[in-house]
Amino acid sequence: EVQLVESGGGLVHPGGSLRLSCAASGFTFNGYSMSWVRQAPGKGLQYISHFTGGRGDFYYTDSLKGRFTMSVDNAKNSVYLQMNSLRAEDTAVYYCARVLAWGWFDSWGQGTLVTVSS
């Protein structure tokens, strides 16, 4: 069974940084594409970034590029999201998701809540 477990969320002051982790299990991690998606309270889903397991490329939504950086550690079956210069509008539940084939998200973690507030 595919399992994705996010961690690292919490309360952070505006301008601060946070690093989220996502530990994957139940499948052969190396070679799969992975993604981060967020959901602000009471709002819809927003794609943040993804990593293509085959080519090893990273993609980001333009509005977050430069502040958010995704990384992968195949030895630890994990992906990470480094978030810098955080703002109140970055408050959201952050989901890790596995990306299949051409780009649909077939498995999701339970999410980790990030709250940016003074």
Add this chain to the structure above:
Amino acid sequence: DIVMTQSPDSLAVSLGERATINCKSSQSVLTSPNNKNFLAWYQQKPGQPPKLLIYWASTRASGVPDRFTGSGSGTDFTLTISGLQAEDVAVYYCQQYYTTPYTFGQGTKLDIK
């Protein structure tokens, strides 16, 4: 970026009836070589992560009941839920994966009338 627009924002349908949710993309998500629509649908129940329902616009994901049907092509798509059940109360999202950044519709909230 491709903008995905869903309609309606919310709807209420009686148990056993049909629910129809629409999704429109700002540009075509159909590829001509293999005639595939790069469009997925998700269901999100309160307090839960999204769940994949449909990909390639009309292919049901594993374990998804056949009362969920995806249709459409190009820029206009529909998710139809036939014989609505109480467990179908959720927010439904469409998503294009034709090009990055992948984008989602704003969501459609489905309730029981």
